[in-house]
Amino acid sequence: MRDSTRALAEWIAAGGRQIGEVLIEAGDAGFELRHYADRARDDLVLHERADAARAIATFDEAGRFRPLKTAPNLRRGWRLRLGSLSELREALDHLYPAMIGVWLSHQRGELQAVDLRETLARQTGMYRVTQKITDSQADELIGRFCRSEDGCLKHILWRIDTDRPVTTLPPDKLRPAVAGGFLPLLCHEACNLLVAQAREVVKKCEAKP
Ligand code: SF4
Numbered sequence: 217m218r219d220s221t222r223a224l225a226e227w228i229a230a231g232g233r234q235i236g237e238v239l240i241e242a243g244d245a246g247f248e249l250r251h252y253a254d255r256a257r258d259d260l261v262l263h264e265r266a267d268a269a270r271a272i273a274t275f276d277e278a279g280r281f282r283p284l285k286t287a288p289n290l291r292r293g294w295r296l297r298l299g300s301l302s303e304l305r306e307a308l309d310h311l312y313p314a315m316i317g318v319w320l321s322h323q324r325g326e327l328q329a330v331d332l333r334e335t336l337a338r339q340t341g342m343y344r345v346t347q348k349i350t351d352s353q354a355d356e357l358i359g360r361f362c363r364s365e366d367g368c369l370k371h372i373l374w375r376i377d378t379d380r381p382v383t384t385l386p387p388d389k390l391r392p393a394v395a396g397g398f399l400p401l402l403c404h405e406a407c408n409l410l411v412a413q414a415r416e417v418v419k420k421c422e423a424k425p
Contacts, residue, residue: 220320221305233397236312236369237290246299249307251292260295266303268296269310284409285313286369286401318402322373322392329373330405332358339411345422346414351380353417359384361413362403370403 224232228242239255241248249269254260263272276282276289290311298304308316321327332354336346349357354376362368363385371392375381382390392400 220316221301223320223323224305224308224316225301227399231397232399235308235315235399236286236401237288238308238311240304246297247301247304249296249298249304249311250294251290254292254295260293263294263296264298266296266298266306267310268294269307272296273311284368284407285311286315286403288364288366288369312401315401316399318404319399322402322404327373327402327404329375331375331377332406333377335374335406335411336414343411343415345418346411348418348421349414351376353421354414355380355382355384357413357417358382358410361410362389364389368403370401372403374403374405 228240228247233240234252237252238249239252250257250260263269272291272294273285274282275291277291282289296307298307305316318327336349339346358372358376359382360367362370362372371388372382372385372390373392392402
């Protein structure tokens, strides 16, 4: 068993029940997953293969592509019954790619957060211009784009720069909770979508007379 799958098993045995918007119920026959907002529904469409999670994760309720799998817009109306831990791991990798491994690295103190300035310094080509974003523009953008309500469910572990934290998000967004049956989704480096948004901010600024 891979380390991260074993860690997942231990987390469930210790009472772990929710990852992002997904509830996990463990029973004698295996595991059942559903959207947490569907916890009281009994009219859900049943799936029994782990790869069904890929289709569930790809489009939102309105059929639009979900470029960010950690956005709070996972569709509802399904339940996924899985017979084994490896199938559970596969389904979670479709729903929240790489998040179990990132969480385990964090648990072990091996996860290296990369500050935004460092991420932007690595950009080349059309994204090199993102290096011109100011700290306050970046802070405003992060507060708008990454917020949990309608942006992204991940907790942010990086700063804007070594001595410049993010100030536009609530403290719990920047410090993942360790209890309560939740496995936190962690952001240790700004994603491409945020970098693309930073480019838009700079471009808009440069276009102003
Ligand atoms: S930068 Fe991180 S927290 Fe922000 S949207 Fe991208 S993945 Fe989510």
